[in-house]
Every structure is written in structure tokens, then in C-alpha cells.
Amino acid sequence: MQVTETLAEGLKRELKVVIPASDLASRLDSYIEDLKGKVQIKGFRPGKVPTAHLKRMYGRQAMAELVNNLIQETTQKAIDDRNEKPALQPDIDLPDDDAEAILDGKADLAFKMSYDLLPEFELIDFSSVELERPVVEIPEEEIDEQIRRIAESNRPFTTKEGAAEEGDRVSMSYVGKLDGEAFEGGSDENGQLVIGSKMFIPGFEEQLVGLKAGDEKTIAVTFPEDYPATHLAGKEVTFDIAVKEIASPGELVLDDEFAKGLGLETLEALKGVIRGQAESQYGAMTRQKMKRQLLDKLDEAYSFDLPQKLVETEFEGVWRQVLADMQRAGKTFEDEGANEEESKAEYRKIAERRVRLGLVLSEVGEKNDVQVTDDEVQRALYDRVRQYPGNEKQVFDFFRSNPQALAGLRAPIYEEKVVDYIFSIAKVTDKTVTKEELMADDEDDQAEV
Known part of the structure; x- marks a missing residue:
């Protein structure tokens, strides 16, 4: 194998690799000799197939495999011999004009390999690097507020007679329509909404006030301009609502019994879990x-x-x-x-x-x-x-x-x-x-x- 450097500019390297046709022929002979003891061809005893016959049958296929393997081997050897570290696998350029002659054993295997080297640099002394660690002190009020939010999501409700008010939970079915046609994601057979929670589109909850179980109503609302679903952003839509139940909120008691309902022994244990979650997030x-x-x-x-x-x-x-x-x-x-x-x-x-x-x-x-x-x-x-x-x-x-x-x-x-x-x-x-x-x-x- 002969390796010649043809380009060395900055990190760029280009090498020309030449493997003589005689080396290819020698490798092909060894390959065919090994093949002789493995193949079975009708009309010949095992191991007695003439070499010339095997070359006619398998020569070009064998040479193609040898060339592919040789390119990989010699590419890596050339890099190892030069003690270089390429950033990526080298690009190989094997001229198409030479391919047939190489496979026929009439030409040297000559190809170009190009690659970029990994740069060399000295590491700085990291003990001299100054970093600022931003730390949030979590106030007790934040923990309490988080517990209140958890409590709100678990607040008990009791079915009531009469009209819906602020804080009541409305159970309903609804169908959202854009230009009179139902739109995807705008319907629910068993929807629930606490009036004042601001969980729905602005203007939706307010129009539930005064409704009673069994009432039906069509309301109109406008989606915000920055609504994620672009086909609805800024659009006015209607919702056909059928109220199933009105329920009034029960009293929230934040004590050990409340914590036990969440699988913890005490309210202090719940606070510890909430604080741990906040500390992990921050x-x-x-x-x-x-x-x-x-x-x-x-x-x-x-x-x-x-x-x-x-x-x-x-x-x-x-x-x-x-x-x-x-x-x-x-x-x-x-x-x-x-x-x-x-x-x-x-x-x-x-x-x-x-x-x-x-x-x-x-x-x-x-x-x-x-x-x-x-x-x-x-x-x-x-x-x-x-x-x-x-x-x-x-x-x-x-x-x-x-x-x-x-x-x-x-x-x-x-x-x-x-x-x-x-x-x-x-x-x-x-x-x-x-x-x-x-x-x-x-x-x-x-x-x-």
C-alpha cells in the first residue's frame, strides 16, 4: 500500500491510496483457494473444483467484496499510521472509470480519502472558572398556597337546587360550533366547570351564572388571538349547553385528615412533600x-x-x-x-x-x-x-x-x-x-x- 498526502490545509487532509493490482490478485487467489473447500458445484467432487472455473464464476463478485474490505482496512491503517484523529469518517472517492478494470484485476486500486482532523487545544484550569448559583428561598406562604390549590382541586361538592352562582360546579354537555359546524375538541358529554376557576375561554363561565339543572342555552364567546389552535384563534364561536347538575362547594379543612385523604399521615408531611417538589423544580x-x-x-x-x-x-x-x-x-x-x-x-x-x-x-x-x-x-x-x-x-x-x-x-x-x-x-x-x-x-x- 502506498499512501501520499495530497492536501494539508488547516484541519483538512486528503490522501491518495494505491494498492497494486498484484496485491489484489494475491488476495483473490487466497480467497478462491479458501472458497474451493466450501462450495459444492454439480459435476465436481468437493474440493476439486478447478481454480480457473471458480474465478470465472465468482471472481468479480469476490473482487468487489475484497475491494470494499480493503478500502475500509487501508483507510483505518493510513489514519493509524499517521497517528491522526478524524472528526468524522473519511470520504472515499473511487473513480468510476477505474471500477471495471479493478474488478477484472487489470488495474491498481487507487482512491482518494478526505477528512477533517479534530483540533488540538489546551484545557483551561477549571478551578479558576467562577460561577453563580441562583438559589430561591421557598417561603412558607408558597407551600401553603400550593396546598390550597391541591385542596381546591379536591374540594367536595353537594348537589343543590336552584340557579348556579360563583363558586358552584356545573355539570353539563356542550357542543362548540364555528360557523354553525361542530369543531374538533369543542364537545364534551360530561363536562364539569367551577364558575370562577377561569379554566375555560374568557366569557364562558360568566354565562353559566343563573342556569339550573335541566336548562339548555346557546352562548357565544370569542377565542383569544393567541389561542394555540390557529384555526380558532380570534374566532367567535357558539356553544350549545345542556345543564345536568348544579353543585355547591363544601368547606375546605386543611388538617391531618385532609392529608390522609391524599395518602400522607399528617399535614406537615404533606408540606414536606410539596416543599421537596418545589426544591426539585427550582x-x-x-x-x-x-x-x-x-x-x-x-x-x-x-x-x-x-x-x-x-x-x-x-x-x-x-x-x-x-x-x-x-x-x-x-x-x-x-x-x-x-x-x-x-x-x-x-x-x-x-x-x-x-x-x-x-x-x-x-x-x-x-x-x-x-x-x-x-x-x-x-x-x-x-x-x-x-x-x-x-x-x-x-x-x-x-x-x-x-x-x-x-x-x-x-x-x-x-x-x-x-x-x-x-x-x-x-x-x-x-x-x-x-x-x-x-x-x-x-x-x-x-x-x-
Whole structure:
């Protein structure tokens, strides 16, 4: 095998690989000799089929298989011999004009392989990285309010005679119509609504006041302009209502008996559960804010050439998602006051950031022996499977037969473990913030890894 470097610009490499026809012929002879003892051909005793006959029958097919295997072997060997780390699998260019001659054993196997190298860079001292951990102190009033909301959803109601009032629960059937035609999702045979809960479209609940069991009424309401179902947004519709029952609310008593009805021993135990849930929710937001800080600092700290094919692959994924989101929303770039080419440039920057940060986190993990266990991947797989009830077997089979998809489950686990490793080294300072400050979205979530 002869390997000649034909291009070395930045991270780009291009090699020409030549394997003499004599080597191909030698390999073909060995292949045919091995085949002689395996095939059975009518008219010949086992192992006695003439080599020339086998070559006529299987030569080109065998040579095609040998060429394919040789390309894979020599590609990897060429990279190993050069002690290089490609960012992606090399692209192979085998001229079509030479294919027939190669298969006939009349030409050398010559092909070009091109690839981008992974960049080399030094890791910074992460103990010098300063991060702020936003912490929310959960007031007792918030816990009490959450318990009151739970109590409201479990409030007892008693059937009453007479007209519906604020706070009463109305049991009814209703059919929503747009331009006189029933619309999808606008009907319910056994609907229930507490007047004043603001759970329905604005203007709906108010028109239930005064109705009694057995009453029928058609009411008109207008959907909000920002209603998620675009075909209903801003539209006036009617609802044909048939009232089945009016029930008045019972008294709420927040005590140990109430907690027992929810499966807990005491009201204090219920408060502990609610506080734990709030701390877990805020803790996840805190970690997300810290991670965003870290990624921003890493983005500022590192500047190196990027493998362009890796960037292009990432950009294509991002751009496909952008176009799909716009199509689902029925929007165009003009609707958003944007220019497509300018938008592409912005999203390419996002792709470059993702690639850069991905390479940095990968290097951190490799240098510090961060590992993802099979059990962790298995748990992630089970979590994914649970998202598709009724299709569990198909999802399992897909991941087990698709190593790339399984790697897609491993990657985010690895990333989070690397981030945790850096957190453990960095200088972290707690900062008390309000719930609103913690929950405020940063401008560009898409810029994360």
C-alpha cells in the first residue's frame, strides 16, 4: 500500500491510496483457494473444483467484496499510521472509470480519502472558572398556597337546587360550533366547570351564572388571538349547553385528615412533600442556569479552527429543525421580520458554538476518565420506551439494532456528567434570587450544546 498526502490545509487532509493490482490478485487467489473447500458445484467432487472455473464464476463478485474490505482496512491503517484523529469518517472517492478494470484485476486500486482532523487545544484550569448559583428561598406562604390549590382541586361538592352562582360546579354537555359546524375538541358529554376557576375561554363561565339543572342555552364567546389552535384563534364561536347538575362547594379543612385523604399521615408531611417538589423544580432550573453560565464562559475561553464537515452536519440538523418549526407554526421569515440568508448565518454561528463546546466537553471527559455506564444508558432507554406506550417492542428493537441511535442516548448523559465534573472544580458562589428571576428565560436557549 502506498499512501501520499495530497492536501494539508488547516484541519483538512486528503490522501491518495494505491494498492497494486498484484496485491489484489494475491488476495483473490487466497480467497478462491479458501472458497474451493466450501462450495459444492454439480459435476465436481468437493474440493476439486478447478481454480480457473471458480474465478470465472465468482471472481468479480469476490473482487468487489475484497475491494470494499480493503478500502475500509487501508483507510483505518493510513489514519493509524499517521497517528491522526478524524472528526468524522473519511470520504472515499473511487473513480468510476477505474471500477471495471479493478474488478477484472487489470488495474491498481487507487482512491482518494478526505477528512477533517479534530483540533488540538489546551484545557483551561477549571478551578479558576467562577460561577453563580441562583438559589430561591421557598417561603412558607408558597407551600401553603400550593396546598390550597391541591385542596381546591379536591374540594367536595353537594348537589343543590336552584340557579348556579360563583363558586358552584356545573355539570353539563356542550357542543362548540364555528360557523354553525361542530369543531374538533369543542364537545364534551360530561363536562364539569367551577364558575370562577377561569379554566375555560374568557366569557364562558360568566354565562353559566343563573342556569339550573335541566336548562339548555346557546352562548357565544370569542377565542383569544393567541389561542394555540390557529384555526380558532380570534374566532367567535357558539356553544350549545345542556345543564345536568348544579353543585355547591363544601368547606375546605386543611388538617391531618385532609392529608390522609391524599395518602400522607399528617399535614406537615404533606408540606414536606410539596416543599421537596418545589426544591426539585427550582433545583433543575438552578442547574440549567449554571450550565448556561458555564457554556458561555467556555465559549469565551476557547477559539480554535473547527472541522467544517462537523459544523455543516450540525448546521443542517439545526436548520431542518428551524424550517420544521416554522412550517408547523405556519410562519415565514418575512412574518418574523427576518431574512433567510441572515437567519442562516445566525444559525450557523449557533452550530459552530455547539461543535466547539461539544469538542471541549468531550476533551474534558476523555482527559478525566468520565464514563457512562451501561446501566445509565439502559435507564435512558427505558425512559424513552415509556414515551411510546403500546409500541415498546418496536422502540426497543430500533435502539438495539441502531448503534447510532443508542449513542444518541449516551451523549446527553455523558455531557451532563462532564458538566457536573466541572461544577465540582469551579468556584461556585450562591446568590439568592426571586422565583421570577430564576424562571426568566435567557435570550438564546438554542446556543447551548
